[in-house]
Amino acid sequence: MARQQWTDMIVGDRMAVDRDFSQRVTDSRFSRQEWGLIMTAVEFDIENPGDDEQAKLVADTSKVRQVMPEMENIQSQMNAMGGKLQKKESKGIFSSVKDALGMGGGGGDGIDEERLAAAEGLAQEYADELQSHLESNDKWNRVRTAVQE
Structure with a gap:
């Protein structure tokens, strides 16, 4: 079955889990806006759908890295609105362009690896919660079967 078809089966379940998971997001290091951005980059897969155990x-958080720069923008905007301007090292236009093209000499891609790992971990916690929800509502087996078709 195509990914969209089985994921369409669980839309209502995701909305229920979103409500239940909102406190976990509040307690995390991410704002609701940042969490929403993270979730736009996350896709769900079922490993071993044919094996009950x-x-x-x-x-699948492989695309979360791509949204991390925008998350930094959100964080900066929120800090500015709250009067807590964070001082960031100012770069010249050429340094910024070189960094954007991957030619910067600063090493790395400017992504906060700790925040990235936290985002990926929270996304997996959400997936675990969603699976538990599906299991408790006797929907898990039906979803697993749909994935195999």
């Missing part, structure tokens, strides 16, 4: 809903 090994089947697991997993968060």
Whole structure:
């Protein structure tokens, strides 16, 4: 079954889990806006859908790295609105362009690896919660079967 078809089956379940998971997001290091951005980059897969014991809903977070720069923008805007301007090292236009093209000499891609790991971990916690929700509502087996078709 195509990804969209099985994920369409769980839209209502995701909305229920979103409500239940909102406190976990509040307690995390991410704002609701940042969490929303993270979730736009997350896709869900089911590993071993044909195995009752090994089947697991997993968060594919491979695209989260791509939204991290925008998350930094959100954080900066929120800090500015709150009067807590964070002082950031100012770069010249040429340094910024070189960094954007991957030619910067600063090493790395400017991504806060700790925040990235936290985002990926929280996304997997969400996937675990969603799987538990599906199991408790006797929907997990139906979803696993749909994935295999």
